[in-house]
Amino acid sequence: MWSLTKFVASRLSRSRRFFSSVIPRPCIIQKRGADILHDPWINKDTGFPLTERNRLGLRGLLPPRVISFEQQYARFMESYRSLEKNTVSESDTSHVALAKWRILNRLHDRNETLYFRVLIDNIKDFAPIIYTPTVGLVCQNYSGLFRRPRGMYFSAKDKGEMMSMIYNWPAQMVDMIVLTDGSRILGLGDLGVHGIGIPIGKLDMYVAAAGLNPQRILPVMLDVGTNNLKLIEDPLYLGLRQPRLEGEEYLSTIDEFIEAVLTRWPKAIVQFEDFQMKWAFETLKRYRERFCMFNDDIQGTAGVALAGLLGTVRAQGRSLDDFPNQKIVVVGAGSAGLGVLSMAVQAVVRMTGNAETAAQKFFLLDKDGLITKERKNLDPAAVPFAKDPGLIAGLRDGDSLLEVVKKVKPDVLLGLSGVGGLFNEEVLKALRESGSNRPAIFAMSNPTMNAECTAVEAFKHAGENIVFASGSPFENVQLGNGKVGYVNQANNMYLFPGIGLGALLSGACIITDDMLQAAAECLASYMTDQDIEKGILYPSINSIRDITAKVGASVVRAAVAEEVAEGYGKVDPEELAYMSKEETVEYVRRNMWYPNYSPLVQKK
Numbered sequence: 001m002w003s004l005t006k007f008v009a010s011r012l013s014r015s016r017r018f019f020s021s022v023i024p025r026p027c028i029i030q031k032r033g034a035d036i037l038h039d040p041w042i043n044k045d046t047g048f049p050l051t052e053r054n055r056l057g058l059r060g061l062l063p064p065r066v067i068s069f070e071q072q073y074a075r076f077m078e079s080y081r082s083l084e085k086n087t088v089s090e091s092d093t094s095h096v097a098l099a100k101w102r103i104l105n106r107l108h109d110r111n112e113t114l115y116f117r118v119l120i121d122n123i124k125d126f127a128p129i130i131y132t133p134t135v136g137l138v139c140q141n142y143s144g145l146f147r148r149p150r151g152m153y154f155s156a157k158d159k160g161e162m163m164s165m166i167y168n169w170p171a172q173m174v175d176m177i178v179l180t181d182g183s184r185i186l187g188l189g190d191l192g193v194h195g196i197g198i199p200i201g202k203l204d205m206y207v208a209a210a211g212l213n214p215q216r217i218l219p220v221m222l223d224v225g226t227n228n229l230k231l232i233e234d235p236l237y238l239g240l241r242q243p244r245l246e247g248e249e250y251l252s253t254i255d256e257f258i259e260a261v262l263t264r265w266p267k268a269i270v271q272f273e274d275f276q277m278k279w280a281f282e283t284l285k286r287y288r289e290r291f292c293m294f295n296d297d298i299q300g301t302a303g304v305a306l307a308g309l310l311g312t313v314r315a316q317g318r319s320l321d322d323f324p325n326q327k328i329v330v331v332g333a334g335s336a337g338l339g340v341l342s343m344a345v346q347a348v349v350r351m352t353g354n355a356e357t358a359a360q361k362f363f364l365l366d367k368d369g370l371i372t373k374e375r376k377n378l379d380p381a382a383v384p385f386a387k388d389p390g391l392i393a394g395l396r397d398g399d400s401l402l403e404v405v406k407k408v409k410p411d412v413l414l415g416l417s418g419v420g421g422l423f424n425e426e427v428l429k430a431l432r433e434s435g436s437n438r439p440a441i442f443a444m445s446n447p448t449m450n451a452e453c454t455a456v457e458a459f460k461h462a463g464e465n466i467v468f469a470s471g472s473p474f475e476n477v478q479l480g481n482g483k484v485g486y487v488n489q490a491n492n493m494y495l496f497p498g499i500g501l502g503a504l505l506s507g508a509c510i511i512t513d514d515m516l517q518a519a520a521e522c523l524a525s526y527m528t529d530q531d532i533e534k535g536i537l538y539p540s541i542n543s544i545r546d547i548t549a550k551v552g553a554s555v556v557r558a559a560v561a562e563e564v565a566e567g568y569g570k571v572d573p574e575e576l577a578y579m580s581k582e583e584t585v586e587y588v589r590r591n592m593w594y595p596n597y598s599p600l601v602q603k604k
């Protein structure tokens with residue numbers, strides 16, 4: 001039916017699209033002269049046109065020749081490629097990865113526009129450097145690598161001061177915050193303040209994948225101490241040298257930080273990242289109904305894993321309705337493992353309408369082996385997945401992974417344990433004998449050394465017919481005779497940017513389960529049958545912007561449907577509600593920032 005409001009809304013969006021693509025928006029600045037050259041947000045290096053050099057007091061502070069953005073880009077890439085060429089034969093891969101990180105980081109600290117352009121246009125090469133796995137190495141070596149601070153640091157010593165500290169951040173607006181307390185950095189444990197590398201890496205991915213404006217993002221480290229004795233004793237450690245705050249003291253510190261953030265930026269979205277399990281669950285419960293936040297390790301990971309599990313059913317040539325019959329063994333009963341199982345159970349309930357039997361085919365192990373109802377001191381979050389020992393003949397509490405695989409004969413083995421090599425030759429061979437027509441292995445722990453197995457090991461021992469995914473990137477495996485074993489990267493990077501972007505552009509007041517489910521379903525349906533048949537469950541990272549636009553749009557639509565959308569900028573919830581699916585994707589795309597030099601205008 002024709003509607004005037006709908007007509008006006010679509011005209012409005014069209015005119016906005018026209019202007020946003022043609023005229024680069026000016027950037028209003030207060031700085032002048034050398035201060036501009038030292039501010040990576042606005043610096044253009046040798047790219048300042050002569051008119052700007054005159055207007056902004058830059059004349060004489062730069063060599064006379066103006067170099068174009070494209071030339072600057074080419075020059076950077078040439079020096080990066082020559083580093084790559086010169087280190088190709090080096091056996092110390094960590095050393096090479098850190099050298100690559102340094103060259104990118106130096107560019108970031110000088111000129112963010114150029115940095116994000118090279119990142120976006122070379123995302124497949126650079127994601128493993130600025131994000132997982134190299135970001136893990138960066139955190140481990142942070143005190144030595146530290147040159148310039150990025151983001152903000154709040155510590156236990158700042159209690160009572162956070163409200164005023166938040167105003168020290170130079171940007172007027174912040175849309176997205178990634179917050180960590182450094183207590184569980186990837187599978188590397190408690191890295192204290194050095195865990196700041198993770199929020200930085202996640203937000204770089206936000207800019208690259210979701211097109212967030214880098215001037216409106218904020219990585220935050222909440223340093224409440226560390227229980228890592230090696231760090232406390234290290235004279236170069238950059239954080240508080242005290243044990244972690246616990247209990248009420250801990251929670252009141254986080255409360256104070258959140259209050260400060262929401263006072264200055266009431267609509268900012270906060271992504272909780274790499275918190276140890278007890279605080280990951282506790283803070284999610286505490287805050288999720290109060291403001292727009294999510295926990296990436298619990299909720300982002302769950303959606304990516306669910307999309308992969310649904311893809312696996314398709315790859316087995318079965319109908320999606322068969323998902324509830326998949327026997328899935330999850331190794332690791334932490335924030336990620338429990339998050340994945342909870343979402344998988346919700347999916348089964350939706351398909352079968354039966355909540356009672358929904359977890360029947362899911363098996364959960366922790367460091368003490370299989371979790372059954374006989375387990376003492378069971379974490380309440382794991383209770384729904386504790387098995388009845390009588391369910392399968394011989395199944396006992398504490399059974400080892402090998403025993404479980406032999407007894408259960410699973411279709412899927414999914415690792416979120418943080419323990420490298422846990423899926424050893426025996427386990428993988430036992431999986432091969434499971435009788436599943438196409439067993440799947442998800443070695444999701446990060447970084448690379450912590451993956452439960454490598455891609456080569458998986459294809460070698462579990463068979464060439466498997467589906468394989470890992471949290472950190474591995475190369476595809478050449479199986480001989482021209483056959484390829486496809487490697488998927490099951491990493492929450494496929495979802496968190498879209499969840500955050502969708503929440504932002506809908507102006508969601510909270511992030512609901514339906515929004516997360518919509519994100520997972522969008523990712524699950526992204527792949528064609530032909531790709532899935534080959535064992536390709538997730539798209540190439542080269543299309544991360546396209547995926548994120550679509551995931552973001554599904555999140556916007558779910559937020560509208562659930563009536564938690566309050567609108568964004570001049571776009572109110574009614575206008576969002578009138579958008580078709582395609583128009584919502586277009587709206588999301590239009591709002592993605594892309595790095596180009598903007599004209600700088602000095603505020604008088």
Ligand SMILES: NC(=O)c1ccc[n+]([C@@H]2O[C@H](COP(=O)([O-])OP(=O)(O)OC[C@H]3O[C@@H](n4cnc5c(N)ncnc54)[C@H](O)[C@@H]3O)[C@@H](O)[C@H]2O)c1
Nearest residue numbers: 186187332333334335336366367417418445446471491492
């Ligand atoms: N790929 C992704 O997108 C993604 C997302 C989140 C987390 N992760 C990775 O998952 C891992 C775990 O994260 P988390 O937040 O759940 O950590 P966590 O500390 O909350 O949980 C770890 C779990 O593994 C169990 N475990 C330890 N040793 C084990 C063993 N030998 N056998 C079986 N279980 C064992 C522990 O008992 C615990 O239940 C980390 O390496 C992290 O990097 C990956």
Ligand SMILES: O=C(O)C[C@H](O)C(=O)O
Nearest residue numbers: 132186274297446491492
């Ligand atoms: O950081 C990643 O690569 C994924 C995930 O959030 C993790 O904690 O491992």
Ligand SMILES: [Mg+2]
Nearest residue numbers: 273274296297
């Ligand atoms: Mg994480």
